Amino acid sequence: MFRRDGMGDDRVMAGDKDKQKEGPFDIVIVGGGPAGLTAGLYGGRGRLSTLVLEGGVLGGQMVTTDAIDNYPGFPQGVTGAELTGLMEEQARSFGCLIRRETVAAIEIQGETKTVSTEQGHYEGGALVLCPGTEYRKLGAPGEKEFTGRGVSYCATCDAAFFRDSKIVVVGGGDSALSEALFLRKFAREITIIHRRDALRAEKIYQEKAFAEPKINFLWDSVVQEIVGDQTVHKVIVRNVKTGETHDVPTEGVFMFVGITPRTAFLRGVVDLDEQGYIVTDEACRTSVEGVFGAGDARKSFLKQIATAVGDGATAAFAAEKYLEERER
Ligand code: NAP
Numbered sequence: 001m002f003r004r005d006g007m008g009d010d011r012v013m014a015g016d017k018d019k020q021k022e023g024p025f026d027i028v029i030v031g032g033g034p035a036g037l038t039a040g041l042y043g044g045r046g047r048l049s050t051l052v053l054e055g056g057v058l059g060g061q062m063v064t065t066d067a068i069d070n071y072p073g074f075p076q077g078v079t080g081a082e083l084t085g086l087m088e089e090q091a092r093s094f095g096c097l098i099r100r101e102t103v104a105a106i107e108i109q110g111e112t113k114t115v116s117t118e119q120g121h122y123e124g125g126a127l128v129l130c131p132g133t134e135y136r137k138l139g140a141p142g143e144k145e146f147t148g149r150g151v152s153y154c155a156t157c158d159a160a161f162f163r164d165s166k167i168v169v170v171g172g173g174d175s176a177l178s179e180a181l182f183l184r185k186f187a188r189e190i191t192i193i194h195r196r197d198a199l200r201a202e203k204i205y206q207e208k209a210f211a212e213p214k215i216n217f218l219w220d221s222v223v224q225e226i227v228g229d230q231t232v233h234k235v236i237v238r239n240v241k242t243g244e245t246h247d248v249p250t251e252g253v254f255m256f257v258g259i260t261p262r263t264a265f266l267r268g269v270v271d272l273d274e275q276g277y278i279v280t281d282e283a284c285r286t287s288v289e290g291v292f293g294a295g296d297a298r299k300s301f302l303k304q305i306a307t308a309v310g311d312g313a314t315a316a317f318a319a320e321k322y323l324e325e326r327e328r
Contacts, residue, residue, distance in 0.1 A: 020120040025049045027319050028115050028124030030103050033060025034305045035130035035295025037087040038312025039319075043128075044094030046320050051122060052091070053115065055102025059084030060132045061296070062305055064156045066182040071305050080156070083305070103131075106269050108288055111326065125326070126319035129266065129278060129286070130295040130312065133259035133303075138170060142226030143255070150232025151253045155179035159186040162252045168193055168235055170223055171256035177205035179256055184214045191248060193218045195240060218248070226253055261297040273299050284315035290322050 027043040029036045032054030043050030057063050065080035074083075092098065101117035106127065108114075115122045135153040137143060143151055152158040159182065167187045169180045172194035178201075180190050192209070197219040199206050209215050218237060224245060225236040232253055238245045261276045271279045271287035277300075278293035280286050286293050294311035296303045 019116075021123070022120055023051075023123030025051045025122065025124045026323055027051070027126050027128060027316065028053065028113070028122050029128040029130060030106070030115060031060065031130035031132055031295065031297075032058045032088075032098060033130060033132045033295055033308060034062050034083075034087060035132075035298075035308040035312040035315070036060075036128070037084075037091050038309045039128045039130065039294060039316040040091035040096035040098065040312075041087070041094055042313050042316035043319070044091060044096035046316070047095075048320060048323070050096045050316075051124070052096060052098045053101050053103055053117060053122070054098065055100065055117070058088055058098070058100075064154050065178070066156050067178075068305065103265065105265060108269065108291065111290065113290060125290065125323050127291045128284075128312070128315045128319055129270070129291065129293045129297070130308075130315075131262040131266070131297045133261050133296040135175070135256060136258040136260045138223060138255055138257050140223050140226055142228070142232075143253075146226050146228055146232050146253070149230065150228060150251065151226060151255060153255055155182050155254055158252075158254075159183050162187050164188045165251040166249065167191075167252035167254060168223075168248060168250045169254045169256065170194075171258070172196060172199040172201060173256065173258065174201045174205060175256035175259075176254075177201040177209050179254060180215055181205065181208055181212065183254065184212055187214065187252075190215045191218055191250070192216070193221050193223060193235075193237060193248075195222050196220065223253070259296070259303075263297055282314075283318040284311055285318060290319075290326075292316075292319055 026048035027050045029039045029052045032052045040052045062080045063084045069077040105116045113124050113127050163186050166189045168191045170193050220241045221237045223235045224238045234247045234249045263276045278298045280293045284292045292315035294315040295308040
């Protein structure tokens, strides 16, 4: 094992003709959300050389969550940005390296595991895969055309553009309701369009949304088309029970119709289920020895920050045991 006592000592080993080759690290972690940052903390604290690669925003979906009130230890709640900053600080304090690079490919040849980004190749004794999820697209006409011009998948990123506006939120799960509750601070009126007459979201979100005068619901309804010119002007909504359609004037469409794992680059590398989630055992071991899966992209019963953190700890611990076994 390549134990490390210092902090931040990049192991630049050799350069190939195009890219730097670095490593070997004990653990290379793909993804810097709550699972990845926790695996980074556990790896670093275990005195293992540990690298986290995150190509997007550190914190993943956590960082764009306005108010988190179900993560223990914060009785007054905490913002996603604050929690991300604290997790990053803690991981770094134990020597975990964090690089802002997007992973393009993973190659496994026996015990050698190489993670490639645009900038370089990183060799790891063990890999922890935590690529997370992204919001699913509805696939309605106009959705792609108006993305960034009225259609959004991130309330905290875009809410300020819709101050005093009339907007719609599509979906009936935790994301739709929690994001609608955040958007009420900006928008004048919010219509939640849901395809059934019962919500999937947690009761606590339902209670808050039903009590909010700015929020109203269109039940048994789906968005058939998003219409506008430079920006969105309306959505055409179809009632799934009657088949009737009508126009709902709106300036913004926030889409929260489920999530999909960001695992396309893992196809053929580790076993994925039919929806693309990483299949693991209870110790977060994937189908490939020395490769672990954690967080929202792992096939699991519950997807929360608390469970992602548990996954990250489990995966890093299992990775450490794997490296120890390999040395014997
Ligand atoms: P989700 O739970 O899968 O809910 C997606 C919603 O979109 C459902 O209400 C679904 O309707 C609807 N939907 C799906 N496909 C649709 C379509 N084609 N047309 C119209 N509506 C459609 O997704 P999510 O809300 O993004 O949550 C994902 C995971 O993250 C969940 O495990 C959730 O608990 C977790 N999460 C937790 C929190 C929190 O704890 N604070 C916050 C956000 C997310 P049906 O109900 O009819 O299926």
